[in-house]
Amino acid sequence: MENEQEYQRYCAVLKEMQVPEAFGYEFLYELFRYAIDGVKDMRGANPAMAQLGVNPILLTQYLVNEHSLYLASHPEKIKEDFAKDEDYVSLIASLAVDKYFTNEHLAYRMGTLTSRFNPSMSTIDLFLNFILGMLSRYKQGDPKTTLIVDILNKGFQMAKCVSTLLESGFETEAFSTWRTLHENECILQVIVKYGQPVIEKYLRHIRYGIAFRGGIPTKEETDEVFIEIKEGMKSIGLKSKDMKRYIEYGWLLGVPDVMKIEGFKFNFRDGVERVAGLGSYSKVYEMSSEIAHSSPLLIYSRKNYFFSVGLLNLYESFFRLEKIFASLYMATVSDEEKKRYQTMRGLYFGELSFCYKFEKNRLASLAKAKPKKKELTENSEGEQE
Numbered sequence: 001m002e003n004e005q006e007y008q009r010y011c012a013v014l015k016e017m018q019v020p021e022a023f024g025y026e027f028l029y030e031l032f033r034y035a036i037d038g039v040k041d042m043r044g045a046n047p048a049m050a051q052l053g054v055n056p057i058l059l060t061q062y063l064v065n066e067h068s069l070y071l072a073s074h075p076e077k078i079k080e081d082f083a084k085d086e087d088y089v090s091l092i093a094s095l096a097v098d099k100y101f102t103n104e105h106l107a108y109r110m111g112t113l114t115s116r117f118n119p120s121m122s123t124i125d126l127f128l129n130f131i132l133g134m135l136s137r138y139k140q141g142d143p144k145t146t147l148i149v150d151i152l153n154k155g156f157q158m159a160k161c162v163s164t165l166l167e168s169g170f171e172t173e174a175f176s177t178w179r180t181l182h183e184n185e186c187i188l189q190v191i192v193k194y195g196q197p198v199i200e201k202y203l204r205h206i207r208y209g210i211a212f213r214g215g216i217p218t219k220e221e222t223d224e225v226f227i228e229i230k231e232g233m234k235s236i237g238l239k240s241k242d243m244k245r246y247i248e249y250g251w252l253l254g255v256p257d258v259m260k261i262e263g264f265k266f267n268f269r270d271g272v273e274r275v276a277g278l279g280s281y282s283k284v285y286e287m288s289s290e291i292a293h294s295s296p297l298l299i300y301s302r303k304n305y306f307f308s309v310g311l312l313n314l315y316e317s318f319f320r321l322e323k324i325f326a327s328l329y330m331a332t333v334s335d336e337e338k339k340r341y342q343t344m345r346g347l348y349f350g351e352l353s354f355c356y357k358f359e360k361n362r363l364a365s366l367a368k369a370k371p372k373k374k375e376l377t378e379n380s381e382g383e384q385e
Contacts, residue, residue, distance in 0.1 A: 013057065019064050023071065027083040031063050032056070035093040042097070052105050062096035112169035113307045120311065120355040121167055123348055124318060128160045130344060131325055138332075143203055148191065148328065155184040155321050162314045171303050172291050175310040178317065179288035182281060183268060185317050189276035192324055194255050201254035208247045242266070284313060308363035315356045 010029045019028070039054055070082070070092070082088050114121055135153045140146050158181040165174035191198050210216055211225040233239075233246050236259070249266040252258050255275055263270055269282050291306075326345075330338055 013060065014064075017057075017060070017064070023064065023067060024083065028060070028063065028067065030083070031067070031089060031093060032060060034089055035059060035063060035097050038093055038097050042101075052101065054100075055104070058104055059096060059100050062100050063092065066092045066095050066099075111303070112167065113171070113303060114167060116167045119351065120359055121163060123352050123355055124315065125160075125163055126348060127318070127322065127352065128156055128163065130341075131322070132156050132160065134329060134341075135325075143206060147199055147202070148188070148324075151184060151188045151191070152321065152325055152328070155181060155188060155317075156325075158184060159314060159318050159321070162310065166307060166310055166314070169303075171306040171310055175288050175306050175313070176292035178310055178313050179285060179292055181317050182278075182285055182288075182313070183272070185320055186268070186272045186276040186278055188324060189278065189320070190252070190255065190272060193276075197256075198251065198254035201251040205247060205251040208250075212244070212247050238266075281313075284309070305363075305366060308359060308366060311359055312356070312363060315352075315359070319356075 007026070007029050010032065011025045014025055014028060019025075036054070036059075067082070070088070071077075116122060116125060132153070135149065135156065138146070138149045138153075140150055140153060143150065158177065162174045162177050162181060165171075165177060187202075191202060207216075208225060208229055211222050211229075214222075216222045216225060229243065229247065232250060233242065236253070238246055245266040249268070249271045252266070252271055252275060258264060258275060261274065264274065265271055269279075269285060273279055273282060273285065287309075326341070329341060333341075
């Protein structure tokens with residue numbers, strides 16, 4: 001080994017990246033050196049490339065993952081075979097270098113209206129990262145005992161997804177994703193408010209959904225479930241054509257006197273959303289649904305309008321989810337961890353509220369600046385704003 005210290009540092013990087021030693025650290029180091037030599041050759045042949053730096057960690061990620069794919073697709077070979085194959089080394093290095101420069105330096109970038117460094121984004125990202133980290137410590141995946149944690153975790157993951165899309169310039173995609181986040185938070189609100197009777201119904205209807213999609217192992221069990229479904233539908237006067245709606249929303253029958261609620265129906269907007277007390281979002285949810293279904297509203301949307309709408313609704317959903325999380329978290333952790341969260345919240349919740357008010361005022365100014373008929377779409381010259 002020509003440079004033992006450099007090799008050891010590279011091995012430390014691979015370990016930090018959790019690259020399996022079975023991939024062959026010495027081979028990956030030689031592969032990296034070969035790729036760097038290739039980069040030097042490219043810079044010499046193309047002056048424009050000389051201006052582009054190389055992030056060794058990212059380049060290594062490309063090399064490792066290319067090598068991983070070939071190892072997986074050729075299980076009969078051992079890593080030493082690859083190391084002796086000069087054509088293989090050249091192929092992997094070329095693929096990795098091409099992908100690195102194309103994807104990291106020359107990639108098509110959407111026109112973004114914000115960045116992850118903007119306090120309106122970085123503050124909510126900080127909260128989301130902290131909360132998702134805390135939730136990862138809770139038991140998950142057993143609906144009978146972890147339903148609320150599971151729904152909370154998925155809700156915060158969806159919030160993180162919306163944030164990432166906004167930061168990447170995908171405003172309408174972020175807003176359509178918020179639609180799923182809103183459905184998640186409404187379900188959670190109902191379950192938290194009405195407790196065990198609703199949880200039991202919800203779990204039962206999960207099983208109904210599995211049966212409806214053919215996921216129960218035996219025909220006998222499936223038939224038993226469908227008998228139960230039909231009896232439940234008959235008891236409330238639903239017809240066969242209503243089966244899917246009953247399976248998806250019949251769990252709301254766990255809410256006391258739910259069918260006496262004015263305008264109640266077995267759907268999301270007149271059912272889950274209304275029972276959750278979030279019916280004021282009905283129009284916003286409808287607009288998000290139009291975006292999700294690729295209507296003209298999606299094709300001819302104004303970036304700045306949907307950025308503001310997406311961000312504000314992300315904030316409002318987050319505020320509601322965080323309240324539920326805080327209640328759960330404070331009831332289940334040590335006094336030291338409670339203080340840690342309270343300190344973090346004390347430092348950043350004020351900034352989060354300030355950012356929300358700032359963005360709300362910005363949307364109000366935007367709405368005043370345009371006639372209503374052009375509020376959501378491009379202007380008459382076709383220039384997006």
